[in-house]
Amino acid sequence: MSRFADIFATARREHRAALIPYLTVGDPSLAASLEIALALAEAGADILELGVPFSDPVADGPVIQAASQRALAQGVRLADALELARQVRQRSPVGLLLFSYYNPILQYGLERFARDAVAAGCDGVLAVDLIPEEAGAYRAAAEAAGLDTVFLAAPTSPDERLAAIGAASRGFVYTVSRLGVTGARATVAPGAKELVERLRRQTRLPIALGFGISQPVQARAVAAFADGVVVGTALVEAIARAPEAGAAAAGAAFLRGLRAACEMG
Amino acid sequence: MSPASTRPGRFGPYGGRYVPETLVHPLEELAAAYREAKADPSFGIELEKLLRDYAGRPTPLTFAPRLSAALGGRKVYLKREDLLHTGAHKINNCLGQVLLAQRMGKRRIIAETGAGQHGVATATVCARFGLECVVYMGAEDMERQALNVARMRLLGAEVRAVASGSRTLKDAINEAMRDWVAHCGDTHYLLGSVLGADPYPTMVRDFHACIGREARAQYLQAEGRLPEALIACVGGGSNAMGLFYAFLPDKQVKLIGVEAGGKGNELGLHAARFAPGGGGSPGVLQGTFSYVLQDAAGQIALTHSISAGLDYPSIGPEHAQLHDEGRAEYVAASDAEALAACQTLARLEGIIPALESAHAVAEACRRVPRMAADAGVIINISGRGDKDMGILARELKLADGDRG
Ligand SMILES: Cc1ncc(COP(=O)(O)O)c(C=O)c1O
Numbered sequence: 313m314s315r316f317a318d319i320f321a322t323a324r325r326e327h328r329a330a331l332i333p334y335l336t337v338g339d340p341s342l343a344a345s346l347e348i349a350l351a352l353a354e355a356g357a358d359i360l361e362l363g364v365p366f367s368d369p370v371a372d373g374p375v376i377q378a379a380s381q382r383a384l385a386q387g388v389r390l391a392d393a394l395e396l397a398r399q400v401r402q403r404s405p406v407g408l409l410l411f412s413y414y415n416p417i418l419q420y421g422l423e424r425f426a427r428d429a430v431a432a433g434c435d436g437v438l439a440v441d442l443i444p445e446e447a448g449a450y451r452a453a454a455e456a457a458g459l460d461t462v463f464l465a466a467p468t469s470p471d472e473r474l475a476a477i478g479a480a481s482r483g484f485v486y487t488v489s490r491l492g493v494t495g496a497r498a499t500v501a502p503g504a505k506e507l508v509e510r511l512r513r514q515t516r517l518p519i520a521l522g523f524g525i526s527q528p529v530q531a532r533a534v535a536a537f538a539d540g541v542v543v544g545t546a547l548v549e550a551i552a553r554a555p556e557a558g559a560a561a562a563g564a565a566f567l568r569g570l571r572a573a574c575e576m577g
Numbered sequence: 578m579s580p581a582s583t584r585p586g587r588f589g590p591y592g593g594r595y596v597p598e599t600l601v602h603p604l605e606e607l608a609a610a611y612r613e614a615k616a617d618p619s620f621g622i623e624l625e626k627l628l629r630d631y632a633g634r635p636t637p638l639t640f641a642p643r644l645s646a647a648l649g650g651r652k653v654y655l656k657r658e659d660l661l662h663t664g665a666h667k668i669n670n671c672l673g674q675v676l677l678a679q680r681m682g683k684r685r686i687i688a689e690t691g692a693g694q695h696g697v698a699t700a701t702v703c704a705r706f707g708l709e710c711v712v713y714m715g716a717e718d719m720e721r722q723a724l725n726v727a728r729m730r731l732l733g734a735e736v737r738a739v740a741s742g743s744r745t746l747k748d749a750i751n752e753a754m755r756d757w758v759a760h761c762g763d764t765h766y767l768l769g770s771v772l773g774a775d776p777y778p779t780m781v782r783d784f785h786a787c788i789g790r791e792a793r794a795q796y797l798q799a800e801g802r803l804p805e806a807l808i809a810c811v812g813g814g815s816n817a818m819g820l821f822y823a824f825l826p827d828k829q830v831k832l833i834g835v836e837a838g839g840k841g842n843e844l845g846l847h848a849a850r851f852a853p854g855g856g857g858s859p860g861v862l863q864g865t866f867s868y869v870l871q872d873a874a875g876q877i878a879l880t881h882s883i884s885a886g887l888d889y890p891s892i893g894p895e896h897a898q899l900h901d902e903g904r905a906e907y908v909a910a911s912d913a914e915a916l917a918a919c920q921t922l923a924r925l926e927g928i929i930p931a932l933e934s935a936h937a938v939a940e941a942c943r944r945v946p947r948m949a950a951d952a953g954v955i956i957n958i959s960g961r962g963d964k965d966m967g968i969l970a971r972e973l974k975l976a977d978g979d980r981g
Contacts, residue, residue, distance in 0.1 A: 367877040368747065368862060370754045371597045377741060389874035414595055415861045419875030428878065441595045441861070466599035468761065491599060492759035 315435045316460055317502060318520035318538050319358045319407050329535035330358040332520055333567055334411060336379035336543035337362050337396055340556045348551060349400045349561035356571035358402070361438075361542065364393045366413040371440045373495030375545045379552065390416040390425075394432045401433025405439030409462060409483075414439040414450075420452050426457035427435030431564030436483045437462030444480035451480060453563045456515050462486050465511050478515025485515060488523045495544045496526035505537045528573035535574045543570055586775025588899065594774040595861045598773040600754070601762040610681050614781075620676060626650035626831040627672045631705065632662045634669075634787060638795035639675045640954070643925040647947040652800070652953035655928065656792045656820060658960060665931060665960030666785060666816045667698035673784035675702040677922055678765035684762040685709045687752040691746030691812065692886035692933060693725025694960055700734035702727040703770030710734040715745040725964050734746035743879045746812075746889045750863050770813025771893030774864030778893050785819025785910060792955055793823045800953055806831040806944070809957035810936040811907065812848075812886045814893035821905065832895060833908065835940045837882030838909030844870060848880040850892045850907035851900055859897070883912035883968065884932035886960075910939035916972050918942055919962060931960035932968065 323330040334350050337345050349360055365383035369376065390412065397408050410429060417425050417439055429437060437459055442450060444463055454461045455461035460483035465474055467490065478485055487508055490501035501524065508519050519536050522542025529543045547566055586592050594604060614620040636657045643651045657668035678686060686708050690696030696712040703710035712729055716738045717742040719726050729736050742748040750772075757766040769783075771778045789807075796804050807824060809817035811834040824830045839847035844856035850868040851857055860869035863876055870878040870890040882888040901907035910918070915932055920941035923929045930938060937956050945954055962969065970976050 367742065370751050370863065371758065373755070381741075384876065389876070391874070411863075415869070415871070415877075416875035418861055419871065419873065440597055441864075443594060443596070443598055443601055446593050446595060464598040466597070466602075468599050468602035470602065477598070488597075488599060491761060493755045555918075564655050 330540040331574050332359045333357050333544040333547050337393040338383030339379040344559050345464040347560040348563045351564040353404040353406035353494050355564035355567040361409050361411040364412035373493040379548050397434045398432040408434045410437045414442045422453040426453040426459045430457045438462040444476050474544050475513050475514040483516040487521050491534050497524035500530050500533050526570050531570045531573040580786040581891035588895045591867050591897040593866050596864050599758050610677050611780050632668045635791045641926050652947045654955045656957045659958045663698045665694040667695040667820050670781050671702045672697040674767045682725050683765040686767050687711045687756050688767045689713045697728045699767050700729040700732035704732045707912045712736050713749040716740045717744040752805050770815040772813040772817045782818040786822040788819035789823030794902040804955050804956045805952040808833045808941050809932045810835045814896045815890045820866035820957045823975035834907045836909045838911040839881040843878045848882045852905040852909050862891045865894050872966040886933040910936040914939040929962035930963050932965045934959045
């Protein structure tokens with residue numbers, strides 16, 4: 313069984329949703345990212361989304377755009393994210409999902425990327441701007457190396473697409489809670505639950521929900537119908553607000569508040 | 578790098594749909610609306626009427642006698658897209674897409690713009706059809722094309738400044754895509770070049786193909802044969818594809834695309850995606866697989882051009898195919914060459930081209946004297962230079978104080 317499958321099975325046994333925080337690799341620095349990643353794992357993260365900074369993040373709102381820019385300005389690239397994964401893996405069994413735009417992976421080389429990602433201890437990859445129809449070679453390379461491919465499902469996806477997304481995904485499916493880019497919101501979009509239910513009819517994989525979740529009360533609401541809760545922008549913001557030396561502690565404190573909310577009670 | 582495919586929306590290995598999942602359904606909706614419109618004769622009739630009565634088609638193919646003489650007597654013709662309403666070819670595509678938006682019931686239109694010509698054309702058709710219009714424009718481009726910003730506002734559009742990244746066309750497209758992801762239910766994204774995810778490269782090319790159809794017939798009428806070469810500037814590539822498309826089967830006609838050579842060959846100083854050693858290679862940006870100026874790790878490079886409309890790190894996927902197959906040839910003209918060509922055309926023909934189009938004129942000035950003595954060429958004058966008067970006045974020292 314893959315590590316992702318294990319993680320979701322364990323979470324289900326424990327009557328809670330898996331907690332999946334996102335961090336932008338290299339923000340505020342590579343050294344800090346390692347500390348943050350380990351602190352998040354300590355604080356109850358089940359899977360870490362390691363965000364590879366990209367120059368043109370069309371799916372991201374201002375907070376993650378700015379985090380990417382800070383990381384890129386220090387020269388952080390996909391290879392550094394793989395190296396970070398390797399260092400985290402040496403010290404933690406936490407799930408590791410690389411979260412990237414497609415071009416850095418394509419330029420790295422699909423086969424080389426999949427091999428190096430697995431060798432570094434990554435469990436899966438999500439390319440934000442890659443849909444199953446365009447992912448033939450990517451999926452073949454990932455499959456051959458044993459790297460799970462996670463695809464996005466969106467509120468606009470009709471049922472046939474949800475079926476194809478489920479079929480192309482390994483480990484779990486990541487559903488986007490609302491129309492729009494990443495960014496913290498005050499409420500969970502009303503259509504999110506319906507989307508998860510529609511997707512359930514198309515796949516037996518665990519379903520995580522993300523985009524916009526920032527507070528424990530939202531995490532609790534999502535945990536009632538999804539198998540995993542992704543928190544991105546709000547965490548990136550909490551990390552950015554803290555001084556670099558306190559970034560890991562700030563991230564961990566933020567995550568602990570969410571972890572309790574993921575228990576389904 | 579990517580498997581060649583015969584799927585629709587592919588140009589050899591290039592093209593495709595590289596977007597977040599949320600946008601796939603809106604793209605499919607658009608593709609279906611376009612398919613249905615093409616099959617509906619009333620759509621073609623309405624578009625043709627607008628192109629004629631509102632935009633001013635057909636545009637003339639103007640013989641350029643003094644430029645021809647200066648280039649050794651070869652015949653130089655100018656396709657006059659500068660004479661269209663709003664001053665550039667961009668309105669061809671905007672009229673087509675606004676009719677589609679109407680068919681889809683979308684009342685809000687968003688667009689990106691570099692030089693501001695596409696933004697002005699979009700604002701224009703939105704005014705004509707009573708639609709809400711938001712145009713994203715890089716903050717740097719708003720400064721250098723200030724006249725067009727004022728035009729868009731006068732036409733009732735909201736112009737949103739984009740301050741991220743290079744603050745130019747690429748960043749405006751990012752922001753427009755983010756808007757579209759959030760509002761795709763009621764909003765049509767009126768993309769302004771043969772870029773982006775399928776169906777845009779095909780659809781935008783089709784809406785501009787009238788340029789080449791007219792030019793081919795006009796040249797045959799004037800000269801009784803086909804020209805030796807077509808020369809067009811290439812930003813995203815819409816005016817060039819529009820001119821080239823009708824001539825693709827005419828293998829004896831050379832197709833020449835002119836990219837922005839900027840200030841030099843080093844990455845960051847130009848926007849010449851095909852220039853050998855310039856840093857361009859196949860990659861994915863903003864929905865499509867094509868040539869991209871990028872670093873070894875796949876991060877998109879900054880670009881520079883004196884002309885905002887050419888200042889973009891990628892190029893339409895059909896150009897990538899024409900390039901690899903050798904059907905078209907791509908060269909670069911520098912900022913300085915474009916400025917000089919602008920002056921040349923103004924002085925010899927009484928026509929002030931847009932700085933974008935001046936890149937095509939610059940290549941003609943270099944190439945035509947080397948061609949056979951009886952050769953003839955068509956240069957696409959994709960737009961007029963009014964919007965560039967600030968830059969031209971500064972660079973060519975045209976102000977009163979410069980003259981003393
Ligand atoms: C006059 C003119 N020509 C050319 C271009 C470049 O676009 P394309 O390559 O799509 O024709 C622009 C873009 O703004 C323009 O305004």
